[in-house]
Amino acid sequence: MKTPIVFLIFKRPEATEKVFDVIRSAKPEKLFVVADGARYDRANEAEQCEITRAIVDRVDWDCEVFKNYSDVNLGCAKRVSSGLSWTFKQVDRAIILEDDCIPDPSFFRFCEELLERYEDDERICSISGQNVQFGRRRTENSYYFSRYQHCWGWATWRRAWQHFQFDRAVWERVKAEQLLKDILIDDRAVRVWHKIFEVTYSGEVDSWASRWMLSCWLQNGLSILSNVNLISNIGFDTDSTNTDDTVSPYNNMTRESLDFPLKHPSFMVRDNQADDFTQKTLYNYYPTLTEKIHKRFKKIAFWSSNLF
Incomplete structure (x- = not known):
């Protein structure tokens, strides 16, 4: 495969x-x-980091390997963003996988073909194999356009990553000018994302992905999302930085394969219905009381069914 892969x-x-x-x-x-480097106050973490890094030394095919290893713990946000900036100083495009995101083999061809097709289209910020529609789809195309930049198995270009902004100053300007209302329209979505960005830029949540989302929104950028799910995230456990809900329907989702040749959409129109579903499900971080009760009963039912 010609396209470089970034492995986090x-x-x-x-x-x-x-x-x-x-x-x-x-x-x-x-x-x-x-x-990233080990945290000094976590027992055995340095050893686990070394064991993990040794896996990469098993490369047994014709491949140039470039390593960017931190001696200290930078945290998720700084480590991933600095690592991607380092990568894009050397290449103009890449496919990005984290250590807990297992792709279907068709994911690589999907990304490679669309990285080429949309390489000069400034409207597109990223390509992702993460689909959270649970079988819902409006067309027979291979992918659709979204405002959400999913990062469980994705790809992008240097031209898009150059817009990434880490510092809180950008969020302060967005708040001052009330830009989320212009971007999201829906008042509830605005409230949800205001809270997400607030805890992100304050450092309460260690996220590069939320910063990437806002950076793309400020460029009016779209993402390309596969119309079937190509990625299983197996990282929902207590070792995860931001995903520790093992009962989550997004935990280890079933992977599917894409058929080729790809079926391309005739128009570049954002799928508002798919995005609305995503906002109400995946990004329902601050549910209503009724939704909280419903979610609680689902968890009770899950654990009860696993007792017998």
Whole structure:
């Protein structure tokens, strides 16, 4: 495969090995490995980091391997964003996988073909194999356009990543000018994302992905999302930075394969219905009381069914 792959790793050797095996099957010509350092106050974490990094040394195909390993713990937001900035100083496009996101093999061809097709189209910020529609689809096309930049298995270009903004100052301007209302229209979505960005830029939540989302919205950028789910996130556990709900329907979702040749949409129109569903489900971080009760009963039912 001609397109470089960025592999984001930390301290989970079992998950890392599973993703690495899929990368090995794709045989990229260039592999960029970005690793964070251990936290000084976590027992055995340094050892786990070393074991995880050793997995990458098993590259057994014709491949240039570039390593960006931190000696100290930078945290998720700074480590991922600095690693991607380092990557895009060297290449103009890349496919990006975290250590807990297992792709279907068709994911690589999907990204590679669309990275080429939309390389000069400034309207598109990213391509992702993460589909959270649970079978809902409006067309027979291979993908649709969205305002959401999903990052469980994705790809982008240097031209898009140059718009990434880390510092809080950009969020302060968005608040001052009330731009979320212009972007999202829906008042509830505005309230949800205002809270998301507030906890992100205050440092309460260690997220690069929320910063990337806002950076793309401020460019009026769209993403391309596969019309079937190509990625299983196996990282929903207590070791995860931001995904620790093992009962979540997004935990280890079933992967499907895409058919080729790809069926391209005739028009570049955002799928508002799909985005509305995503906002009300995946991004329903601050549910109403009724929704909280419903979610609680679902968890009780899940645990009860697993007792017998």
